[in-house]
Amino acid sequence: MNFEYMLEILPRFFSVIPVTALIIAVSFIAGLLLSVGVTIIRVKKIPVFNRLMDIYLSFTRSAPILLQLFIFYFGIPVLLQAFGIAVTNVEPIVAAIACLVFYNGAFMSEILRPAYLAIDKGQFEAADSLGYTGWQKFSRITMPQLIPIALPGMTNAMIHLIHDSSLIFAIGVVDIMGLANIIGSETYGLYQVEVFLTVAVIYWVISLIFEQLVKLFDKRRRKVLKFEGYTSSEGAG
Amino acid sequence: MLNIENLLLRLGGNDILKNIDLSVESGEVVSLIGPSGTGKTSLLRCINLLEAPYAGRMTFENDTYDFSKISQRDKLRLRRQTAMVFQQYNLFKNKTVLENVMEAQVLVQKKSKQAAYDESLDQLEKVGLRNKLDSYPARLSGGQQQRVSIARALAVHPSVILFDEPTSALDPELVGEVLHTIRDVAKSGMTILLVTHEMRFAKDISDRVIFMDNGQVEEQGTPEDIFNRSQNPRTRQFLSQFYTPNFEI
Ligand SMILES: Nc1ncnc2c1ncn2[C@@H]1O[C@H](COP(=O)(O)OP(=O)(O)OP(=O)(O)O)[C@@H](O)[C@H]1O
Ligand SMILES: [Mg+2]
Numbered sequence: 001m002n003f004e005y006m007l008e009i010l011p012r013f014f015s016v017i018p019v020t021a022l023i024i025a026v027s028f029i030a031g032l033l034l035s036v037g038v039t040i041i042r043v044k045k046i047p048v049f050n051r052l053m054d055i056y057l058s059f060t061r062s063a064p065i066l067l068q069l070f071i072f073y074f075g076i077p078v079l080l081q082a083f084g085i086a087v088t089n090v091e092p093i094v095a096a097i098a099c100l101v102f103y104n105g106a107f108m109s110e111i112l113r114p115a116y117l118a119i120d121k122g123q124f125e126a127a128d129s130l131g132y133t134g135w136q137k138f139s140r141i142t143m144p145q146l147i148p149i150a151l152p153g154m155t156n157a158m159i160h161l162i163h164d165s166s167l168i169f170a171i172g173v174v175d176i177m178g179l180a181n182i183i184g185s186e187t188y189g190l191y192q193v194e195v196f197l198t199v200a201v202i203y204w205v206i207s208l209i210f211e212q213l214v215k216l217f218d219k220r221r222r223k224v225l226k227f228e229g230y231t232s233s234e235g236a237g
Numbered sequence: 238m239l240n241i242e243n244l245l246l247r248l249g250g251n252d253i254l255k256n257i258d259l260s261v262e263s264g265e266v267v268s269l270i271g272p273s274g275t276g277k278t279s280l281l282r283c284i285n286l287l288e289a290p291y292a293g294r295m296t297f298e299n300d301t302y303d304f305s306k307i308s309q310r311d312k313l314r315l316r317r318q319t320a321m322v323f324q325q326y327n328l329f330k331n332k333t334v335l336e337n338v339m340e341a342q343v344l345v346q347k348k349s350k351q352a353a354y355d356e357s358l359d360q361l362e363k364v365g366l367r368n369k370l371d372s373y374p375a376r377l378s379g380g381q382q383q384r385v386s387i388a389r390a391l392a393v394h395p396s397v398i399l400f401d402e403p404t405s406a407l408d409p410e411l412v413g414e415v416l417h418t419i420r421d422v423a424k425s426g427m428t429i430l431l432v433t434h435e436m437r438f439a440k441d442i443s444d445r446v447i448f449m450d451n452g453q454v455e456e457q458g459t460p461e462d463i464f465n466r467s468q469n470p471r472t473r474q475f476l477s478q479f480y481t482p483n484f485e486i
Contacts (some may be wrong), residue, residue: 136344141331145331224331
């Protein structure tokens with residue numbers, strides 16, 4: 001075990017951590033926005049679209065994420081050509097983000113939908129009866145009540161996303177894992193264990209930071225659920 | 238003030254309300270009574286447009302609307318002139334008592350915060366809960382929550398208040414305080430449509446009582462007409478479960 005070597009390569013990773021962080025952040029935010037749309041279609045049971053969502057959800061659930069990455073990476077150029085846009089290849093990072101957004105649009109809607117359904121229907125009817133517009137109802141009642149319920153699931157989704165993002169090197173993205181592979185091959189596989197342990201430490205630190213952030217929110221969440229009168233073990237603590 | 242003609246409501250393939258005609262005068266207190274599952278709640282929900290009737294017309298404050306083709310704009314407009322008090326109170330859980338009463342005034346009626354605040358204090362004073370401004374609904378008793386919801390309804394100055402069994406979800410010892418509040422509202426001259434199983438209260442407070450059965454208006458009249466003089470066998474059968482009325486036969 002060569003600790004000196006680990007310390008030596010550690011700084012090289014600092015240049016790619018932002019790549020991973022960017023991919024995770026963009027995928028999370030865009031995925032969340034997509035999942036809101038998906039959830040609306042599903043809870044409002046909008047005809048035709050609702051059916052399409054069933055297929056979409058069932059696909060993302062069943063196909064391994066690595067496979068989905070390849071489909072996006074090789075599929076996007078084919079799709080664009082079908083629309084008359086000639087591209088021979090697409091940037092791996094673009095394909096990776098597109099894939100993770102696509103995946104999370106479905107995954108997160110599986111969190112948002114039950115959270116929405118957990119809100120007492122009377123809350124919406126009270127808003128309706130007072131003449132709130134759809135947006136007023138959404139922003140004043142739905143969102144504030146949904147967020148504390150959905151937060152644990154969303155935390156989970158984020159952890160999944162951090163893990164899933166470690167697969168995107170497979171289509172050639174030079175993120176943390178991508179660089180680890182490059183460094184590993186520079187030394188002809190002599191220090192593989194050191195390289196990957198270094199990566200493990202980096203992921204560990206990222207997770208720790210994230211967990212601390214969550215703790216901050218969770219305290220507030222528990223308080224909110226308590227004064228809103230939720231008493232499940234999930235809720236008020 | 239409120240006039241409904243030929244209202245037809247269909248839910249899940251069933252005719253829930255069949256050709257309802259109903260009119261309420263300004264300042265009138267009208268009680269709706271009838272067996273469970275008869276469509277009393279549904280009728281209130283139609284007036285508040287929480288349910289979309291299949292056919293019928295409604296005239297409200299001189300404007301006539303066709304239920305089957307009511308626009309989103311008219312829907313909001315109508316809802317803003319009516320207020321509903323729900324059996325389960327339905328106070329906004331994520332808002333304090335004050336916010337519950339204030340919000341619609343600011344958000345929907347575009348009142349200034351100051352005006353809405355003053356109005357809210359006023360209404361909460363009337364229902365005896367001015368000392369609970371910053372409490373969240375979950376911390377209040379059912380009776381207190383229902384009184385807040387009455388204050389919330391009054392604060393938007395609706396043309397009519399719709400009460401749907403406002404005391405049915407309450408522990409018996411809390412019913413009195415809510416009935417007392419409703420009585421005050423009635424005395425203030427507010428137009429009220431009240432669904433209730435509190436027969437004595439309905440008899441006391443109403444200008445007119447409507448007996449509904451099986452999705453239809455079966456009989457209506459003064460409290461005397463319905464509770465003491467009804468010749469309608471359905472009405473008499475229904476009332477007999479509550480007490481033995483002294484019919485003048
Ligand atoms: N969404 C729905 N789909 C199908 N049927 C419904 C729906 N909502 C209500 N109903 C039916 O409509 C009928 C009238 O219900 P409603 O709640 O208006 O009765 P009610 O007179 O208020 O009864 P209660 O005194 O028990 O409150 C009932 O038979 C009920 O089963
Ligand atoms: Mg009812």
